[in-house]
Amino acid sequence: MAATPSTIEDEALAAFRAEARTWLKANIPDHAAPLDGPQSRRYVLEWQRKMYDGGWAGLTWPSEFGGRSLSVVQQIIWFEEYARVGAPSTHNASFVGVNHAGPTIIACGSDAQKAFHLPKILSGEAIWCQGFSEPGSGSDLASLRTQGRVEGNEIIIDGQKIWSSYADIADYQELLIRTEPGSERHRGITWVICPMNLPGITVRPIKTMAGPAKFCEVFYDQVRLPIDQAVVGGMNNGWKTAMATLGFERGTASLALQIGLVDKIERLARDCTDPMLAPRLADLRADAAALRAMSYSFALASETGTPGSEGSLIRLYFAELAKRASDAAIDLYAIGSPALAGDHGWAFEYLDAFSETIAGGTAEIQRNIIGERVLGLPRGK
Amino acid sequence: MTIFRSLGDVHELVDSFTRPVRTILPVSRLRDDPDGEQNRWQAIVELGWLGISVPEEAGGIGLSAIEEVLAAQSFGRQLISTNYPATVIAAHAFHKAGDGDAVRALLAGEARAAFALQGNARGARSAIDAEGATYLVALTGKGIEICTSGSLEINDDVHWGRTIFSTPANEPLLLDASPDTAIRSRLLIAALLAGIATECCERGVEYAKVREQFGQPIGAFQAVKHHCADMAIMAHAAKELTTSAALAFTEGHAEAGREADAALNLALRAARHNAGKNIQVHGGMGFSAECDAHLYLKAAHLLDAACGGLSESRRRLMNYS
Numbered sequence: 030m031a032a033t034p035s036t037i038e039d040e041a042l043a044a045f046r047a048e049a050r051t052w053l054k055a056n057i058p059d060h061a062a063p064l065d066g067p068q069s070r071r072y073v074l075e076w077q078r079k080m081y082d083g084g085w086a087g088l089t090w091p092s093e094f095g096g097r098s099l100s101v102v103q104q105i106i107w108f109e110e111y112a113r114v115g116a117p118s119t120h121n122a123s124f125v126g127v128n129h130a131g132p133t134i135i136a137c138g139s140d141a142q143k144a145f146h147l148p149k150i151l152s153g154e155a156i157w158c159q160g161f162s163e164p165g166s167g168s169d170l171a172s173l174r175t176q177g178r179v180e181g182n183e184i185i186i187d188g189q190k191i192w193s194s195y196a197d198i199a200d201y202q203e204l205l206i207r208t209e210p211g212s213e214r215h216r217g218i219t220w221v222i223c224p225m226n227l228p229g230i231t232v233r234p235i236k237t238m239a240g241p242a243k244f245c246e247v248f249y250d251q252v253r254l255p256i257d258q259a260v261v262g263g264m265n266n267g268w269k270t271a272m273a274t275l276g277f278e279r280g281t282a283s284l285a286l287q288i289g290l291v292d293k294i295e296r297l298a299r300d301c302t303d304p305m306l307a308p309r310l311a312d313l314r315a316d317a318a319a320l321r322a323m324s325y326s327f328a329l330a331s332e333t334g335t336p337g338s339e340g341s342l343i344r345l346y347f348a349e350l351a352k353r354a355s356d357a358a359i360d361l362y363a364i365g366s367p368a369l370a371g372d373h374g375w376a377f378e379y380l381d382a383f384s385e386t387i388a389g390g391t392a393e394i395q396r397n398i399i400g401e402r403v404l405g406l407p408r409g410k
Numbered sequence: 411m412t413i414f415r416s417l418g419d420v421h422e423l424v425d426s427f428t429r430p431v432r433t434i435l436p437v438s439r440l441r442d443d444p445d446g447e448q449n450r451w452q453a454i455v456e457l458g459w460l461g462i463s464v465p466e467e468a469g470g471i472g473l474s475a476i477e478e479v480l481a482a483q484s485f486g487r488q489l490i491s492t493n494y495p496a497t498v499i500a501a502h503a504f505h506k507a508g509d510g511d512a513v514r515a516l517l518a519g520e521a522r523a524a525f526a527l528q529g530n531a532r533g534a535r536s537a538i539d540a541e542g543a544t545y546l547v548a549l550t551g552k553g554i555e556i557c558t559s560g561s562l563e564i565n566d567d568v569h570w571g572r573t574i575f576s577t578p579a580n581e582p583l584l585l586d587a588s589p590d591t592a593i594r595s596r597l598l599i600a601a602l603l604a605g606i607a608t609e610c611c612e613r614g615v616e617y618a619k620v621r622e623q624f625g626q627p628i629g630a631f632q633a634v635k636h637h638c639a640d641m642a643i644m645a646h647a648a649k650e651l652t653t654s655a656a657l658a659f660t661e662g663h664a665e666a667g668r669e670a671d672a673a674l675n676l677a678l679r680a681a682r683h684n685a686g687k688n689i690q691v692h693g694g695m696g697f698s699a700e701c702d703a704h705l706y707l708k709a710a711h712l713l714d715a716a717c718g719g720l721s722e723s724r725r726r727l728m729n730y731s
Contacts, residue, residue: 298728311675322653323647410626
């Protein structure tokens with residue numbers, strides 16, 4: 030019996046890595062990304078435009094929509110190089126457009142919607158935000174109540190969304206509304222494209238405990254949307270539309286963040302000279318290696334077939350590792366040190382990491398999901 | 411560190427030759443027939459499990475460390491004797507030293523190895539399950555030390571589910587200081603521990619589905635469900651990292667040693683975490699010796715002792731630049 034042939038980084042992949050590294054080194058912005066407000070919008074659009082012009086935008090998007098249809102292995106290599114040079118975090122104002130709204134329009138949008146929106150997202154002309162959560166619908170998203178009343182060719186929206194990152198600087202919003210009166214849970218919801226400059230929309234930024242005001246509350250008072258331009262994936266079919274790209278989001282969109290965290294932990298471990306902290310850093314190093322092993326293997330599996338349920342395991346592992354890493358950083362550097370200060374220092378990372386086990390479904394809800402959907406445990410009475 | 415390879419076909423191959431493990435090594439044997447391990451050794455020998463990654467010309471199956479690691483994950487779930495990793499490691503060390511006779515004797519079941527532990531006072535050392543073993547294998551900072559087994563005195567046959575002996579510290583017969591054998595040893599032990607973590611998770615989950623209190627299965631309660639979710643995460647992490655580290659080693663990756671140390675560190679924590687949670691989920695029964703839950707915890711500790719422990723793994727991990 031012989032071992033299977035190896036497909037370790039071959040010449041073509043090594044050349045791709047070199048190409049990515051050269052481009053990134055020559056092109057990464059010379060100043061750090063602002064965290065919120067109009068200056069953040071300018072920065073993100075400029076960087077997106079630069080990647081687009083250099084042929085590095087939409088790596089995961091199909092080439093017919095302006096992307097590069099790269100393999101998962103190439104994406105991993107790109108993100109490894111991206112993290113190595115310290116390029117701007119992908120979790121910025123372009124994240125929703127590139128990783129969520131864009132792929133949803135690709136999967137479920139009309140030809141006109143694709144032709145209008147996709148080039149704007151890729152080339153850095155438009156910023157998108159997400160309007161899913163509501164004050165009464167956090168982890169329990171299906172309880173959402175923002176209303177869309179159909180009147181002729183229009184939908185008239187009334188209600189309120191919250192935790193809508195960058196809504197104050199966004200051009201469009203992917204918005205979930207209840208369009209079937211009296212419907213409950215996952216039924217009767219519609220996924221719509223909502224331009225943020227329409228009359229009746231009010232945005233209020235919410236300052237977070239980490240400093241920036243990137244989250245927003247959005248209020249809708251008789252906001253009118255033309256149905257044919259706005260609805261994606263069919264009327265009252267919004268839950269399915271929102272789920273269409275969930276696998277995508279959980280699979281490769283998070284790769285950049287995971288690789289970025291592995292890189293941050295490595296830097297911490299190299300900086301550690303305190304013998305009392307060394308055991309914690311050693312464990313974090315091992316945990317980072319495990320995160321990498323799990324996310325690469327999951328991403329590769331998503332490429333060749335339907336990924337298993339382990340995506341939810343990896344997501345929670347990532348969230349808690351991000352918190353533990355920044356917790357160790359606070360002890361390693363101490364308050365007042367240059368490593369903690371500044372927009373992108375560890376103080377920000379530490380405080381911001383508290384959102385990791387809350388956003389997108391709290392860690393408690395994630396554990397319920399793992400227990401029930403992955404392990405087959407019964408739901409409580 | 412980037413290694414990409416789909417392992418679907420390898421999993422299939424390994425499943426095909428490890429399938430009998432549940433019949434040959436039911437965990438219940440450790441309750442019902444604690445002296446029966448000797449008889450089961452013959453089956454392990456005949457199935458070729460001792461030489462999975464020993465080259466064919468030396469009497470092994472000739473597969474890679476990947477197959478060895480995946481197989482060990484299944485063996486770990488059945489709490490295979492610690493003589494198993496000790497003998498496999500000895501076979502690799504003797505093979506490296508060019509001692510073909512010793513390799514053949516180990517693979518044929520004519521000789522067997524047990525783990526010797528470090529750190530005993532006054533020149534004595536401890537050994538696990540060393541009765542009838544030809545060799546004692548110690549994983550030390552210098553490398554793999556092998557010596558012939560000497561006189562044995564029972565040190566503890568109460569607490570660890572296996573017998574711990576005291577034995578004089580004999581002069582080593584062989585010191586294998588190669589990074590290769592050290593990495594193989596760490597991968598093998600990490601894989602056994604990952605198997606323990608996986609089995610504990612499955613057993614805890616199964617119990618949580620059937621044990622009812624307050625009119626419903628205890629797994630419906632979030633506090634119990636969340637323990638189960640944590641076990642699933644740790645088991646998955648240990649399995650994936652161990653497998654990826656074996657892949658890195660097989661591919662000759664420059665960072666294979668570091669990856670193996672990370673895998674061992676994680677697997678040590680995962681096995682102990684899951685063994686403890688499994689006992690907790692089993693409640694009062696979990697604390698009784700009539701339930702198998704304690705056996706996994708004890709097995710995890712013995713492998714921990716054999717490889718130098720968590721602290722040693724942390725020290726090594728922090729030595730990488």
